[in-house]
Amino acid sequence: MVRETRIENGARADGISDSLIRIEIITHFHRNPGLESTPEDMARATGRDPYRVESQMNKLVHLHIPEEREGKERSRYRYVPRHSVATYLLSRNRR
Numbered sequence: 332m333v334r335e336t337r338i339e340n341g342a343r344a345d346g347i348s349d350s351l352i353r354i355e356i357i358t359h360f361h362r363n364p365g366l367e368s369t370p371e372d373m374a375r376a377t378g379r380d381p382y383r384v385e386s387q388m389n390k391l392v393h394l395h396i397p398e399e400r401e402g403k404e405r406s407r408y409r410y411v412p413r414h415s416v417a418t419y420l421l422s423r424n425r426r
Contacts, residue, residue: 352379352387357396360410367400367409 355377360366368376370385377384388408392399397408 347379349383349387349390352377352383353391355379356384356387356391357410360397364410367407369402369405369407371405373408 356373359373359376360368370388371381373379373388374381374384388397389399391397392408396411398411400407400409
């Protein structure tokens with residue numbers, strides 16, 4: 332179920348910011364360790380628009396929070412635990 336509201340001109344908008352969608356994605360991964368998910372699966376789990384979820388998942392990949400893996404038909408994402416992010420940052424600083 333996608334949460335939607337109507338704005339004055341009749342266009343549809345879900346009324347939430349992109350940062351809230353990112354928080355919901357991170358929270359869902361954190362509560363489900365080992366989860367690999369497509370944007371569509373994550374949109375269903377969070378009740379958000381699939382296109383916005385995919386956009387925000389891509390932003391999180393650039394921040395090295397989830398990891399993107401190419402699947403047979405769709406990219407899949409999995410949470411990169413905090414220690415892995417710290418290890419990555421330390422390895423970058425040593426170069």
